[in-house]
Amino acid sequence: MSGPPLLELRDVAKHFGTHEAVRGVTEAFQAGEYVCILGASGCGKTTLLRLIAGFETPSRGDIALEGQSLIAVPPERRNVNLVFQDYALFPHLTVRANVEFGLEMRRVAAADRARRADAALALVDLPATGDRFPQQLSGGQRQRVAVARALVNEPAVLLLDEPLSALDRGLRQQMQAELRRIQRNVGITFLHVTHDQGEALSLADRVAVMHAGRFVQVGTPREIYERPRSRLVAEFVGASNVIPRPRLAPWLGPSGAGDGVTLVRPERIGIAAEPMEGRAVVGTVRRTAYFGATVECLVDAAGLALVVHVPAAAAAGLTDGAAVWLRIAAEDVVALAEDVA
Amino acid sequence: MRPAARRALFGAVLAFVYAPILVVVVYSFNDSRFALAWQGFTLRWYRSLLASAEFRTALENTLVISLSATLLATALGTLLAVGIHFLRFPGRRALQALLYLPVVMPDIVMAVGLLALYVATHLTLGRVSVILAHVSFQISFVALVVGGRLQGFPVSLVEAARDLGAGPLAVLRRIVLPVIRPGIAAGAVVAATLSVDDFLITYFTAGAGASTLPIRIYAMVKRGVTPDVNALATLLLVFTIGVSLLALRGVGRPNRTGETA
Amino acid sequence: MRVERRGRLVAATVGPAALFLLVFFLVPFAVVVVYALSPAAPGGGVGPGFTLEQLGRLWNVDYLRIVGRSARLAAVATLLTLAIAYPVAWAIARLERRRQLLPLLVIVVPSWINLLIKNYAWITILRREGLVNTALTGLGVTSEPLPLLFTEGAVVVGLVHSYLPFMLLPIYAALDRIEPALIEAARDLGATPGRVFRRIVWPQSLAGVAAGCTFVFVLAFGSFVTPDLLGGARGMMIGNLIQNQILQVRNWPLGAALSVALTVVVVAAIGGALLLANRAQRGRTA
Ligand SMILES: Nc1ncnc2c1ncn2[C@@H]1O[C@H](COP(=O)(O)OP(=O)(O)OP(=O)(O)O)[C@@H](O)[C@H]1O
Numbered sequence: 001m002s003g004p005p006l007l008e009l010r011d012v013a014k015h016f017g018t019h020e021a022v023r024g025v026t027e028a029f030q031a032g033e034y035v036c037i038l039g040a041s042g043c044g045k046t047t048l049l050r051l052i053a054g055f056e057t058p059s060r061g062d063i064a065l066e067g068q069s070l071i072a073v074p075p076e077r078r079n080v081n082l083v084f085q086d087y088a089l090f091p092h093l094t095v096r097a098n099v100e101f102g103l104e105m106r107r108v109a110a111a112d113r114a115r116r117a118d119a120a121l122a123l124v125d126l127p128a129t130g131d132r133f134p135q136q137l138s139g140g141q142r143q144r145v146a147v148a149r150a151l152v153n154e155p156a157v158l159l160l161d162e163p164l165s166a167l168d169r170g171l172r173q174q175m176q177a178e179l180r181r182i183q184r185n186v187g188i189t190f191l192h193v194t195h196d197q198g199e200a201l202s203l204a205d206r207v208a209v210m211h212a213g214r215f216v217q218v219g220t221p222r223e224i225y226e227r228p229r230s231r232l233v234a235e236f237v238g239a240s241n242v243i244p245r246p247r248l249a250p251w252l253g254p255s256g257a258g259d260g261v262t263l264v265r266p267e268r269i270g271i272a273a274e275p276m277e278g279r280a281v282v283g284t285v286r287r288t289a290y291f292g293a294t295v296e297c298l299v300d301a302a303g304l305a306l307v308v309h310v311p312a313a314a315a316a317g318l319t320d321g322a323a324v325w326l327r328i329a330a331e332d333v334v335a336l337a338e339d340v341a
Numbered sequence: 342m343r344p345a346a347r348r349a350l351f352g353a354v355l356a357f358v359y360a361p362i363l364v365v366v367v368y369s370f371n372d373s374r375f376a377l378a379w380q381g382f383t384l385r386w387y388r389s390l391l392a393s394a395e396f397r398t399a400l401e402n403t404l405v406i407s408l409s410a411t412l413l414a415t416a417l418g419t420l421l422a423v424g425i426h427f428l429r430f431p432g433r434r435a436l437q438a439l440l441y442l443p444v445v446m447p448d449i450v451m452a453v454g455l456l457a458l459y460v461a462t463h464l465t466l467g468r469v470s471v472i473l474a475h476v477s478f479q480i481s482f483v484a485l486v487v488g489g490r491l492q493g494f495p496v497s498l499v500e501a502a503r504d505l506g507a508g509p510l511a512v513l514r515r516i517v518l519p520v521i522r523p524g525i526a527a528g529a530v531v532a533a534t535l536s537v538d539d540f541l542i543t544y545f546t547a548g549a550g551a552s553t554l555p556i557r558i559y560a561m562v563k564r565g566v567t568p569d570v571n572a573l574a575t576l577l578l579v580f581t582i583g584v585s586l587l588a589l590r591g592v593g594r595p596n597r598t599g600e601t602a
Numbered sequence: 603m604r605v606e607r608r609g610r611l612v613a614a615t616v617g618p619a620a621l622f623l624l625v626f627f628l629v630p631f632a633v634v635v636v637y638a639l640s641p642a643a644p645g646g647g648v649g650p651g652f653t654l655e656q657l658g659r660l661w662n663v664d665y666l667r668i669v670g671r672s673a674r675l676a677a678v679a680t681l682l683t684l685a686i687a688y689p690v691a692w693a694i695a696r697l698e699r700r701r702q703l704l705p706l707l708v709i710v711v712p713s714w715i716n717l718l719i720k721n722y723a724w725i726t727i728l729r730r731e732g733l734v735n736t737a738l739t740g741l742g743v744t745s746e747p748l749p750l751l752f753t754e755g756a757v758v759v760g761l762v763h764s765y766l767p768f769m770l771l772p773i774y775a776a777l778d779r780i781e782p783a784l785i786e787a788a789r790d791l792g793a794t795p796g797r798v799f800r801r802i803v804w805p806q807s808l809a810g811v812a813a814g815c816t817f818v819f820v821l822a823f824g825s826f827v828t829p830d831l832l833g834g835a836r837g838m839m840i841g842n843l844i845q846n847q848i849l850q851v852r853n854w855p856l857g858a859a860l861s862v863a864l865t866v867v868v869v870a871a872i873g874g875a876l877l878l879a880n881r882a883q884r885g886r887t888a
């Protein structure tokens with residue numbers, strides 16, 4: 001992506017007392033991007049969004065929107081909107097009044113307000129609920145209202161703090177698709193915080209993996225998944241076999257082995273119940289677990305305990321205690337950097 | 342506790358608490374000025390009470406004073422509670438502690454202090470001095486009741502409103518006040534009943550001109566037991582119990598958004 | 603810039619009430635303290651200068667007797683209220699939850715009745731021509747009406763009647779928090795009902811008992827109306843003495859000194875109760 005960045009974070013840090021919640025984040029976000037910020041609980045995701053929204057003042061660094069520093073701008077005058085984790089719908093206002101609230105604050109005329117609120121409610125697929133109160137809606141509907149209430153203001157950036165965490169699994173997957181559709185539709189930059197790696201990988205144009213107050217890797221979902229830079233990212237995103245490189249010698253030969261730590265994704269390991277040609281190593285299935293589309297096998301081979309994923313259709317003969325042959329190709333071995341603390 | 346023992350206990354306490362009050366109410370309808378024996382039902386004590394100029398003045402004073410004082414105290418106390426809840430500032434804890442003082446301070450001490458202040462500043466005693474005196478103890482009760490209601494107020498609602506472009510005044514008017522309205526109403530009712538019921542502080546700060554219903558009762562009681570005291574007492578009793586019961590229902594009732602208040 | 607804005611918000615919300623409380627609560631009390639340290643002017647009111655004379659006069663025998671009576675009557679009233687309220691609170695707390703509401707309401711309603719009315723009611727009952735004396739003479743139990751009104755006993759009855767809800771509610775709240783399973787477990791382990799009460803119920807209700815006793819003692823000790831209406835000259839308490847000094851004798855400094863003394867006792871009682879409650883709390887969590 002190119003062009004001047006829409007939103008820029010320059011060495012943004014925030015500490016509460018002695019605790020550093022955000023420790024110097026530098027990143028630029030482009031117009032129209034869908035970015036997921038992925039990280040474990042307590043790593044500073046919410047704090048980062050609150051810094052951008054204006055509810056916290058950075059201890060250091062700068063935040064700029066369309067080239068203008070936001071530091072001295074109070075939240076009500078920032079052209080960004082936040083979808084709160086608990087939605088924060090106003091309980092005493094109807095759905096329509098909730099959606100119109102931001103326009104009313106900007107003194108948009110009543111007729112215009114109504115038109116835009118209708119459009120926003122239609123966008124989130126919630127027509128004809130305008131006269132209800134938030135308490136009369138289901139969790140998924142409240143979520144949509146929260147998104148409509150923020151989007152109707154046409155912010156430059158929409159911030160979403162774990163917007164789907166309060167929903168059950170099925171609804172969450174449906175809403176993921178909805179969010180993506182809505183974002184495509186309006187073309188607004190979405191900054192979506194989540195601790196669910198599946199959600200991040202399936203939704204985002206780019207994923208920023210956050211750990212202990214820092215962005216440890218930013219890239220496309222494919223890059224993050226296939227080329228994680230460090231063990232930390234590798235283990236956070238997807239199931240992983242993290243193996244010291246010398247231990248791979250049975251597969252790669254002494255020349256292919258070397259120093260450092262490597263990653264091999266479970267679905268990249270070839271497995272068969274019969275001997276294979278090429279450099280296959282024999283092992284024993286210790287345990288299998290059935291996941292519907294795939295079967296997960298825990299295999300002891302060459303002194304390693306490896307996790308292997310096989311399409312269920314190809315899993316015949318992979319029973320507990322069975323002898324199996326494993327193959328690992330050099331191009332599926334990813335070198336990992338040591339993590340900085 | 343066995344049911345029989347429990348019933349006996351409840352019965353005895355009930356009799357102790359309510360019998361004396363019942364006597365007053367019953368005798369307010371007794372058609373005799375002196376006799377203890379029942380002489381027949383009458384409303385004449387109520388009629389003579391309502392006809393008396395002193396009663397009317399006292400009633401008018403009570404209404405004017407408690408309405409004005411309650412309005413003022415509700416406004417001041419609500420703002421105070423909101424400020425203490427949402428803002429952090431030096432002296433906040435001290436202010437919070439100060440709120441409890443008027444609640445525990447003996448009435449007689451507050452009465453003496455206010456009178457001393459009024460005398461020292463040459464403020465003429467009358468309705469105004471009583472209103473100011475009432476506000477000085479009402480504020481605390483309003484702030485404590487409203488503050489209790491604010492305990493469960495999600496900060497995210499305030500942040501959401503600001504995020505949508507609302508300045509501090511709009512947040513207060515459009516979000517905070519509407520959401521805590523049941524608490525404000527409850528605080529106002531508590532303040533109003535305290536004002537209507539207050540005797541001692543009013544007695545010290547009213548001067549000759551601003552006697553209220555409790556002061557009327559006191560003056561009449563000092564003169565002796567008469568049926569019109571019974572009638573006046575019964576009226577005041579019905580009023581305060583009625584208002585309090587209404588307020589209790591209002592507080593316990595879910596508001597229109599379906600959320601329990 | 604943000605800080606300045608916040609300052610304005612604080613001034614706009616907290617400012618008016620804080621100012622009001624300063625002028626109409628703190629300043630009056632400060633005036634009382636200053637008066638307590640001033641000499642009395644000959645014609646009534648306050649003279650110039652500073653003196654400890656008024657505070658010294660508090661140790662006069664007559665005043666001490668009144669202060670002593672205030673403490674005694676308040677203490678007796680507190681204990682009697684406790685003796686009545688505790689069993690009732692216990693009986694209510696052991697009811698099924700939905701059956702507790704009515705008895706609680708019945709207990710709370712009298713606290714909404716004007717104090718004057720509650721005390722006046724006892725006049726109609728206790729006076730010479732009142733219900734009790736009429737009944738006693740009518741039945742021939744006594745030939746002469748008994749002097750019931752204007753006694754210390756009448757004051758105590760009035761205080762107990764007036765302040766019962768303030769004892770009952772905190773005790774009920776404490777008892778209501780005790781898990782029924784705890785009592786059942788104690789019974790299961792072989793404790794007799796008496797031991798269950800001593801070892802399980804009473805210790806856990808202590809915070810409520812302390813709160814109730816503090817409320818009632820403080821209210822009773824500083825009362826004016828009840829001793830005025832039911833005690834007369836023989837039942838005079840410190841509140842009546844203050845009123846008398848200020849409004850009749852016009853000895854402001856002495857009235858102010860008595861007010862300060864009353865405040866000190868009240869604050870000490872509340873502070874002591876809070877301290878005890880804190881210690882009990884810590885003892886439990888430690
Ligand atoms: N106002 C605050 N005062 C003190 N510490 C805070 C404050 N807000 C956040 N923290 C701390 O900063 C760290 C990061 O918090 P943050 O809420 O940003 O985490 P998060 O990544 O959003 O976690 P989660 O996934 O659990 O929501 C936490 O350790 C938290 O305790």
Ligand SMILES: [Mg+2]
Pocket residue numbers: 045046047161
């Ligand atoms: Mg968070």
